Amino acid sequence: MSDGNLSERTRDPSGPGGEAGRVDVLIVGAGISGIGAAYHLQTQSPGKTFRIVETQADFGGTWRTHKYPGVRSDSDLHTFGYRFKAWRGPPIATAEEILAYMGEVIDENDIARHIRYRTRVLTADWSEADCAWSVEMEDVDTGQRSRLTAGFLWMCQGYYRHSEGYTPEWPGMDDYRGRLVHPQTWPEDLDYAGKRIVVIGSGATAATLIPALAEAAGHVTMLQRSPTYFTPGRNRNELAETLRELEIDPAWTHEIVRRAMLKTGAQMTKRALEQPAEVREELLGVLRGLLGEDYVAEHFTPRYDPWRQRIAFVPNGDFFQAVKAGKAGVVTDEIDRFVPEGIRLKSGKVLEADIIITATGFNLNVLGDIAFSVEGRPVDLSQSVTYRGMMFTGLPNLAWVFGYFRASWTLRADLMGDFVTRLLHYMDEKGLRRVEPALRPEDADMKLGPWIDETEFNPGYLMRGVHLMPKAGDKPEWRHTQDYWSEKDLLPNLDLDDPIFRYR
Structure with a gap:
């Protein structure tokens, strides 16, 4: 290999x-x-x-x-x-x-x-x-x-x-005394153990980073302008596991599971386009069971219909488990400017951070x-x-x-x-x-x-x-x-x- x-x-x-x-x-x-x-x-x-x-x-x-x-x-x-x-x-x-x-x-x-x-x-x-x-x-x-x-x-x-990744230009970025990082150019020498971290962004990259960082960081905050759809689930395919246990030829297993997942995905997309309200409620309902009605209403209820952007899958719900355990949190607000100690929001609140990560997308x-x-x-x-x-x-x-x-x-x-x-x-x-x-x-x-x-x-x-x-x-x-x-x-x-x- x-x-x-x-x-x-x-x-x-x-x-x-x-x-x-x-x-x-x-x-x-x-x-x-x-x-x-x-x-x-x-x-x-x-x-x-x-x-x-x-x-x-x-x-x-x-x-x-x-x-x-x-x-x-x-x-x-x-x-x-x-x-x-x-x-x-x-x-x-x-x-x-x-x-x-x-x-x-x-x-x-x-x-x-x-x-x-x-x-x-x-x-x-x-x-x-x-x-x-x-x-x-x-x-x-x-x-x-x-x-x-x-x-x-x-x-x-x-x-x-x-x-290079995409990082917007915010006022005061030169005033910030901590470290500013984009995930696409992650520095090998970045020590985040025990640090206060703010991750700007609400997509799949942020949802991936946050549970991984939370294991060693002091606390991680996801700062988002608006929420994204997420769907948690087990990182396991039951059909694939069953076929493997039955010792079905791996090529057959691959093709059968592939077709089943494609069919399921096509049906989900069709429902999202034809019945957006119902699909939206299903997605949010799962999160309410994990984080509660109020938290989901404030931080995980997007303004757009499902599938206008990718729906990020969270394996084993690790992102939500980090939030539930208090190792991570979510703030929904807009950035007013960077300040020496972190980020001042338009609400007036200041998020203090030793490290700010801009999970803000691609060019x-x-x-x-x-x-x-x-x-x-x-x-x-x-x-x-x-x-x-x-x-x-x-x-x-x-x-x-x-x-x-x-x-x-x-x-x-x-x-x-x-x-x-x-x-x-x-x-x-x-x-x-x-x-x-x-x-x-x-x-x-x-x-x-x-x-x-x-x-x-x-x-x-x-x-x-x-x-x-x-x-x-x-x-x-x-x-x-x-x-x-x-x-x-x-x-x-x-x-x-x-x-x-x-x-x-």
């Missing part, structure tokens, strides 16, 4: 295909999407040459970047894990467990030799004459530049900037912040239109893995693995070298809008950066749907002869 030691993996600058050569496919990112893409490419298009480039020193993406205490998945691993490799652990897993699982995929499929770490993609220019991308890269450690030609770009770098990253151009002309991604959230007008031979907001990211990564490899096969069979989605004559008057409708899904990181994203149309072909249950049948059967696809 791979354990994350860089010495075990290639850092040969030439890499597969040679530095000055050409690969059929360049995969950008060695996180959950990139490793999955490599697997699908190897198994479904074994004749294709490819390389993976990764900015970090090792694989893992999010699970390598995030090192804060208690870091864990907020999706169940039966669906967040790949469809082709059984998950054998608990539904909610730690970063270490997820990295070990990914390491097994890499080792079992001999993927490591294709990965070039500490390599950042700077620019990508499409050449019509060559029907290929000329990609300029930089060695993160030395600054040395290099180029690679790729017939197809498979963008798997995720959706947020790994180098959206659109296609890796890479400067794209076609024939030397810069491409403004915000003026392109998305084809089903996978491809974009104006960008030939490129696909971007962008997962689901309401379901596990990897579900869509697997579906896109099938789509991209099928598209590449189709082009080979027809002797085609270039493909790009394009608006049809019947789309000329189509209404365009933001990538995602904020009435459907509106987390802060997306609303802050949605103006940078490609546009969406009011027809299903030109939208990124959030319905895995329909896409699992739709995407594998897309008509590659559709006039939307412009080939050459």
